[in-house]
Amino acid sequence: xxxxxxxxxxxxxxxxxxxxxxxxxxxxxxxxxxxxxxxxxxxxxxxxxxxxxxxxxxxxxxxxxxxxxxxxxxxxxxxxxxxxxxxxxxxxxxxxxxxxxxxxxxxxxxxxxxxxxxxxxxxxxxxxxxxxxxxxxxxxxxxxxxxxxxxxxxxxxxxxxxxxxxxxxxxxxxxxxxxxxxxxxxxxxxxxxxxxxxxxxxxxxxxxxxxxxxxxxxxxxxxxxxxxxxxxxxxxxxxxxxxxxxxxxxxxxxxxxxxxxxxxxxxxxxxxxxxxxxxxxxxxxxxxxxxxxxxxxxxxxxxxxxxxxxxxxxxxxxxxxxxxxxxxxxxxxxxxxxxxxxxxxxxxxxxxxxxxxxxxxxxxxxxxxxxxxxxxxxxxxxxxxxxxxxxxxxxxxxxxxxxxxxxxxxxxxxxxxxxxxxxxxxxxxxxxxxxxxxxxxxxxxxxxxxxxxxxxxxxxx
Amino acid sequence: xxxxxxxxxxxxxxxxxxxxxxxxxxxxxxxxxxxxxxxxxxxxxxxxxxxxxxxxxxxxxxxxxxxxxxxxxxxxxxxxxxxxxxxxxxxxxxxxxxxxxxxxxxxxxxxxxxxxxxxxxxxxxxxxxxxxxxxxxxxxxxxxxxxxxxxxxxxxxxxxxxxxxxxxxxxxxxxxxxxxxxxxxxxxxxxxxxxxxxxxxxxxxxxxxxxxxxxxxxxxxxxxxxxxxxxxxxxxxxxxxxxxxxxxxxxxxxxxxxxxxxxxxxxxxxxxx
Ligand SMILES: Cc1cc2nc3c(=O)[nH]c(=O)nc-3n(C[C@H](O)[C@H](O)[C@H](O)COP(=O)(O)OP(=O)(O)OC[C@H]3O[C@@H](n4cnc5c(N)ncnc54)[C@H](O)[C@@H]3O)c2cc1C
Ligand SMILES: Cc1cc2nc3c(=O)[nH]c(=O)nc-3n(C[C@H](O)[C@H](O)[C@H](O)COP(=O)(O)OP(=O)(O)OC[C@H]3O[C@@H](n4cnc5c(N)ncnc54)[C@H](O)[C@@H]3O)c2cc1C
Ligand code: SF4
Ligand code: SF4
Ligand code: FES
Ligand SMILES: [Mg+2]
Numbered sequence: 232x233x234x235x236x237x238x239x240x241x242x243x244x245x246x247x248x249x250x251x252x253x254x255x256x257x258x259x260x261x262x263x264x265x266x267x268x269x270x271x272x273x274x275x276x277x278x279x280x281x282x283x284x285x286x287x288x289x290x291x292x293x294x295x296x297x298x299x300x301x302x303x304x305x306x307x308x309x310x311x312x313x314x315x316x317x318x319x320x321x322x323x324x325x326x327x328x329x330x331x332x333x334x335x336x337x338x339x340x341x342x343x344x345x346x347x348x349x350x351x352x353x354x355x356x357x358x359x360x361x362x363x364x365x366x367x368x369x370x371x372x373x374x375x376x377x378x379x380x381x382x383x384x385x386x387x388x389x390x391x392x393x394x395x396x397x398x399x400x401x402x403x404x405x406x407x408x409x410x411x412x413x414x415x416x417x418x419x420x421x422x423x424x425x426x427x428x429x430x431x432x433x434x435x436x437x438x439x440x441x442x443x444x445x446x447x448x449x450x451x452x453x454x455x456x457x458x459x460x461x462x463x464x465x466x467x468x469x470x471x472x473x474x475x476x477x478x479x480x481x482x483x484x485x486x487x488x489x490x491x492x493x494x495x496x497x498x499x500x501x502x503x504x505x506x507x508x509x510x511x512x513x514x515x516x517x518x519x520x521x522x523x524x525x526x527x528x529x530x531x532x533x534x535x536x537x538x539x540x541x542x543x544x545x546x547x548x549x550x551x552x553x554x555x556x557x558x559x560x561x562x563x564x565x566x567x568x569x570x571x572x573x574x575x576x577x578x579x580x581x582x583x584x585x586x587x588x589x590x591x592x593x594x595x596x597x598x599x600x601x602x603x604x605x606x607x608x609x610x611x612x613x614x615x616x617x618x619x620x621x622x623x624x625x626x627x628x629x630x631x632x633x634x635x636x637x638x639x640x641x642x643x644x645x646x647x648x649x650x651x652x653x654x655x656x657x658x659x660x661x662x663x664x665x666x667x668x669x670x671x672x673x674x675x676x677x678x679x680x681x682x683x684x685x686x687x688x689x690x691x692x
Numbered sequence: 693x694x695x696x697x698x699x700x701x702x703x704x705x706x707x708x709x710x711x712x713x714x715x716x717x718x719x720x721x722x723x724x725x726x727x728x729x730x731x732x733x734x735x736x737x738x739x740x741x742x743x744x745x746x747x748x749x750x751x752x753x754x755x756x757x758x759x760x761x762x763x764x765x766x767x768x769x770x771x772x773x774x775x776x777x778x779x780x781x782x783x784x785x786x787x788x789x790x791x792x793x794x795x796x797x798x799x800x801x802x803x804x805x806x807x808x809x810x811x812x813x814x815x816x817x818x819x820x821x822x823x824x825x826x827x828x829x830x831x832x833x834x835x836x837x838x839x840x841x842x843x844x845x846x847x848x849x850x851x852x853x854x855x856x857x858x859x860x861x862x863x864x865x866x867x868x869x870x871x872x873x874x875x876x877x878x879x880x881x882x883x884x885x886x887x888x889x890x891x892x893x894x895x896x897x898x899x900x901x902x903x904x905x906x907x908x909x910x911x912x913x914x915x916x917x918x919x920x921x922x923x924x925x926x927x928x929x930x931x932x933x934x935x936x937x938x939x940x941x942x943x944x945x946x947x948x949x950x951x952x953x954x955x956x957x958x959x960x961x962x963x964x965x
Binding site: 403440628 | 715716718719724729733734735736776779780781908909912913915916918920930944950951952955
């Protein structure tokens with residue numbers, strides 16, 4: 232008998248008053264009973280609309296059926312056939328626009344909590360099943376991967392499973408990409424990311440940190456060293472600025488810097504960690520995506536009293552995951568919607584406020600969203616000491632500048648053939664944010680997986 | 693982990709280390725830098741590659757002990773290891789085959805200046821250098837510069853060696869005496885580079901400076917190292933660190949460098965040795 236409740240089994244969470252004082256995970260995860268109860272809401276649809284919404288085709292009804300039957304280990308094994316990092320995806324996928332967005336239970340009431348169940352299965356497996364990842368026999372062929380974010384890690388893992396000798400070259404001192412330096416601990420515990428990376432190492436993948444491809448070694452030199460194919464998964468790490476007055480005042484951060492200081496360099500633990508961070512009493516975060524929500528919620532946890540999200544469209548258009556917007560509001564983040572920054576004001580070089588203008592929605596633009604236009608005379612000043620800019624990132628130009636024959640779009644993204652992720656340069660493949668521009672973890676993983684398959688076919692021709 | 697092969701004390705606050713770093717030693721060029729972390733929970737600090745040895749796969753760094761992380765580094769000895777060293781970062785200096793170039797190194801700025809001057813002399817350029825320091829102990833690498841330069845001028849605040857006063861006094865004197873330079877390369881404290889640029893601008897001598905804003909990743913990812921050059925935002929770690937000194941907004945650089953003054957103080961409390 233399916234569970235016909237219109238609502239998802241609620242997720243146990245840290246209370247919003249307590250959690251804004253710590254960096255521990257907000258969503259605590261289902262208990263076994265809760266997972267079974269939620270799994271029973273799935274109707275096991277024959278035509279599986281949910282699966283079509285998942286970029287990596289996780290066999291959703293199949294794994295949910297196992298959870299409903301209490302076969303949690305089996306559920307996990309079904310998921311990992313298609314998705315190497317379920318504990319991460321279950322937590323950070325924008326489910327409402329992917330798998331859950333297509334769920335028939337969502338037509339009337341809430342969709343099945345697919346992400347939560349995926350997370351449950353992964354967490355259960357990690358906690359209860361001894362990991363038996365085995366190194367596979369090597370086939371003697373070498374592949375280099377640039378960047379240890381979700382795209383690179385997935386590509387490397389898939390290739391290693393097929394017997395390739397894979398080395399990942401990562402610029403930072405820690406692998407993980409945005410999963411380590413961008414997404415905060417309270418949303419994605421770092422121990423969990425480390426564990427997933429450990430599993431990929433166990434498959435025999437070598438990770439060389441502190442190597443910036445393009446400077447420490449070029450793509451052409453990788454081929455000279457004997458690598459037969461290269462996958463570029465270097466992400467979209469270059470932060471955009473707005474070009475408004477006052478952007479270089481002390482107290483203005485790009486979200487990447489703010490989050491890197493806090494997450495990767497553990498500045499929240501200053502002075503136990505020697506990397507400092509500055510947070511005023513009043514903080515404005517510009518943007519409406521996941522990055523903006525993460526920066527705002529981090530600022531709150533670092534002690535800011537008033538944190539504003541300044542976004543030029545309305546809440547409906549916010550690209551952030553629904554859950555993050557919801558959590559941010561619960562934590563007291565104030566939404567200044569239909570508001571655009573005009574300039575940042577300062578005194579003696581430090582931020583003292585931000586002048587904003589109110590916007591209204593006009594005609595739809597190229598993206599189909601109604602274009603925000605400024606309301607004349609509606610300027611006002613938001614008194615803040617810290618401004619965090621989270622209006623997007625583009626791919627870092629270093630690799631395209633140092634690799635001849637690699638075609639890129641005018642905005643910097645690497646051009647690939649969609650079916651194989653092949654670039655214009657022979658035996659060089661690319662995927663993830665470096666191809667799409669800032670997107671999602673699951674799309675980056677999907678691209679890494681697709682490229683691994685294509686590399687395997689190419690090297691066995 | 694990366695091994696420290698040798699260590700030398702250059703003066704009270706400045707030390708030299710040779711570190712094994714194969715990837716960096718293989719490709720690095722004058723003007724580039726590294727980012728290192730002393731230990732597992734260390735912060736990322738940028739230091740210029742003062743010299744390198746491709747065969748021995750080593751790079752040399754010369755650092756001044758100014759705060760927590762440089763102090764931590766100074767507590768390491770030859771044979772010890774440091775946690776991380778990444779690079780080479782930044783753009784190599786654009787060294788032109790001029791007739792005559794003047795290098796100006798203020799304090800520990802002589803260290804990043806050295807590889808550029810060495811390369812120029814290898815290219816057959818005639819080079820003069822002005823080295824400055826608080827007292828004679830703070831003038832570093834004088835002997836190494838003497839090996840490759842035509843003239844080495846010294847300026848110290850107290851007159852304990854060379855001219856008593858600033859490197860800019862010597863610069864003005866040289867120009868007024870009729871010395872002709874096709875380019876000046878100035879590396880040192882921001883105030884010094886600013887003062888040098890004020891003079892060379894007047895005499896229309898192209899001037900390259902090396903900026904040292906606060907950095908984290910050093911790969912162009914955080915935007916923290918941004919500087920305004922010619923009215924445009926540049927990321928010093930990927931677009932620099934060398935820039936046309938006549939276009940740099942030094943006031944902004946100085947202000948941004950002081951961003952964490954209070955915290956740096958806090959961080960020093962409790963650090964022993
Ligand atoms: C704050 C924040 C929150 C986000 N929240 C979500 C979310 O909730 N859900 C979601 O699905 N997505 C989210 N995203 C987006 C998601 O993280 C990215 O789309 C995804 O990480 C892209 O993966 P990637 O492997 O292509 O690149 P990245 O994760 O960016 O990894 C690239 C790696 O390559 C390294 N690298 C770069 N250049 C070089 C080089 N030249 N040599 C060597 N290494 C190099 C980088 O250091 C980095 O480690 C968020 C992003 C941010 C910044
Ligand atoms: C490209 C570049 C090359 C450099 N080369 C050299 C060199 O060859 N020799 C040398 O002695 N110094 C060099 N520096 C400066 C050196 O990085 C700082 O002195 C060092 O980071 C100070 O760290 P601390 O923790 O000991 O001191 P702190 O007490 O933390 O800081 C002291 C001062 O150092 C500067 N500083 C602090 N953190 C950073 C950071 N992350 N990045 C840059 N500056 C910072 C600030 O001006 C600060 O006021 C260079 C800096 C840059 C950007
Ligand atoms: S991987 Fe993401 S989109 Fe696919 S089923 Fe899991 S949560 Fe949904
Ligand atoms: S669409 Fe919803 S109810 Fe149907 S199989 Fe998928 S998860 Fe289950
Ligand atoms: S140090 Fe981060 S962009 Fe330059
Ligand atoms: Mg420091």
